[in-house]
Amino acid sequence: MTSLYQHVAVAVDLTDESRYVIDRALPIVQRSGAKLSVVHTLGEVSATYGGDVAVDVDTLRQQLTDHASARLKELAEPYGIGSAQLHILSGQADAAINAxxxxxxxxxxVVGSHGRTGLALMLGSTSAEVLRNAKCDVLAVKVRGAEQEPVD
Structure with missing residues (x-):
């Protein structure tokens, strides 16, 4: 019998809620024996990032990447997720995740969703756009805040 999933990509935003998303994904990975990738997307950095202040875009991009990489490793370490499984993407989050x-x-x-309502729902969130444009299955994990308990 073949496993339902061969490769699970878990998209995280580096907040404490990311742990809850990883907690939800790991049992699926473990049961299926799937490959795991944990991804985080950095938006594009442009010369207008600093407003009226001159900004070295390459330096700023590298600093943001270094910070995100360190935070991603910090999130992954308690789960024993190795650095080869961690990926920093750039661009618009939903498009980068789907790509x-x-x-x-x-x-x-696997992506976290805040279950927004009203205007935020009409405009769409990252998880809604990932779902809308994905060429594979998407599991949207409802996150409410850092007070959530990890999954056993």
Missing amino acids: FATQHQADLI
């Missing part, structure tokens, strides 16, 4: 999943043949994307 990663396609390029790396992920067949499940």
Whole structure:
């Protein structure tokens, strides 16, 4: 019998809620024996990032990448997730996540969702856009805040 999923991509935003998303994904990975990738997306950095202040875009981009990489490793370490499984993407989050999943043949994307309502729902969130444009299954994990208990 073949496993339902071969490669699970878990998209995190580096907040404490990211642990809850990882907690939800790991049992699926463990049961299926799937490859795991944990991804975080940095938005594009432009010369207008600093407003009226002159900004060295390359230096700023590197600093943001270094910070995100350190935070991603910090999140992954308690789970024993190695650095080869951690990926920093750039661009618009939903497009970058879906592109990663396609390029790396992920067949499940796990993403946190705040379950927004009203105007935020009409405009769409990252998780809604990932779901709308994904070429594979998407599991949207409802996150409410850092007070959530980890999954056993």
